[in-house]
Amino acid sequence: MALCSFLSVLLIHITLFVSLCYAADPFVNYEFEVSYITASPLGIPQQVIAINGKFPGPTINSTTNNNVVVNVRNKLDENLLIHWSGIQQRRSSWQDGVLGTNCPIPPKWNWTYQFQVKDQIGSFFYFPSLNFQRASGGYGGFIINNRDIIPIPFGTPDGDITIMIGDWYTRNHTALRKALDAGKDLGMPDGVLINGKGPYRYNDTLVPDGIEYETIEVHPGRTYRIRVHNVGVSTSLNFRIQSHNLLLAETEGSYTVQQNYTSLDIHVGQSYSFLLTTDQNASTDYYIVASARFVNESLWKRVTGVAILHYTNSKGKAKGPLPDSPNDEFDKTFSMNQARSIRWNVSASGARPNPQGSFRYGTINVTEIYVLKNKPPVTINGKRRTTLSGISFVNPSTPIRLADQYKVKGVYKLDFPTRPLTGAPRMETSVINGTFRGFMEVILQNNDTKVQSYHMSGYAFFVVGMDYGEWTENSRGTYNKWDGIARSTTQVYPGAWTAILISLDNVGVWNLRTENLDSWYLGQETYVRVVNPEATNKTELPMPDNALYCGALSKLQKPEDISLATSIMGRSRLFFTMLMIVCALIPIFR
Structure with a gap:
């Protein structure tokens, strides 16, 4: 019995x-111990932020609909948040890892992130979002693979390679932060790192001896998927591999129309994946280069990242000059035209078994319009600050989402202007009131002298237009309403505008910011608050x-x-x- x-x-x-x-x-489960180590990526010992003793940190490898659990142990001497850049955090801004949404993890504390990578595929990265910490490291790749039943629009690659590029200072993030607090510019970076390492010594004058460089080994006659992320401070970089074409396949969760590039500009915070075919002879190794864009190249020559692509049957070291960067000194539209050429592959399946292009964004009525304008830094209340539409954002001591949960009054204002302010700039915690299931048009107008990248958490938006000059109502006539790329980070060129469309279907409080760390740190951001007005709210996780x-x-x-x-x-x-x-x-x- x-x-x-x-x-x-x-x-x-x-x-x-x-x-x-x-x-x-x-x-999928990960343990992250975030701590300081001493490293010398440019030949000078300095403090670097490592994860599990490594810089960069481990690549998170997941598949669509996986539940990702990351236990973070903060062994830094200051607060910490990890932000999952481009991961849409469906229905849960509680896990987004930015200061306006989440309380920070105190020093010597553990905190566990748990979220689902729902209906996403592609190449992303994570990084520490507080206190300028990304300038000292703490970042790593984040891959979301398709499920086996969902086809990908290219043959299965023979290998998958993550490459992190970015400008780098030999001063740590604390020193850089102090310089900004004192009203100073950061100045030219000291170099560009590739996977946390300095340049190969391609030039004995520009590159000192003894610097460790990255080597990526490949087999001849194969095809590799290379995921490249610009995780730097503020410098747009041109990425290229000597004698090889880069077949663009995906960016930040969207498959692209496949096109070959000899080089591609990758702006701060952006991610791309290329298909690289190893079809060259192996007489020598080949240079992998990441060099600064839109700068005085004679002054910035030493600020160049160089790694090595090594065929297993290579017969010698890479030699000779680096492959040329784009020569557009007298053609400021070159990079913009390249950006416009990046289109959505509307015939490919996305994370789900329906075509990416089945969402006809060009036929949806716009319900709200915001023109967000940034300018060079200004002085507000005696402090050097950056602004967005005349407002320099102040992070509240009580995060916005937490204040909503407990009905704490006076933490923020839902009064962010739809058009730039005409009066004196001011410092405020001013937030955009987004309409749930609305369709928002945002025009990003860059009146600064350098490229700005803009990112929105919780969403992939449609990049529908960009041009030089001031945006006007007539500019809509130039919009791409069919296959504009859907992504989470877009560039805005100096003296130019970029237009994006956002379907506000994800409830939460979501950060909209520049990815340039100096501008972000000084206040060039806001949040979009999206609330479901229905009493029985099942559109957000508890x-x-x-x-x-x-x-x-x-x-x-x-x-x-x-x-x-x-x-x-x-x-x-x-x-x-x-x-x-x-x-x-x-x-x-x-």
């Missing part, structure tokens, strides 16, 4: 779990059990509970293990 009772109970539990055996989305409290709600924060972080990781592993066991037992009782 006892055995029968046991089997009866077991069968009941199997019945309850059987559907999950075929429908549950797997978990506040997580381990949410941190700060500001006006700091008294609610309990002492650190390491067991909670452990239990979140443990529950995800246990749940998946139980499913595997139960699924294995099903045939026995059929």
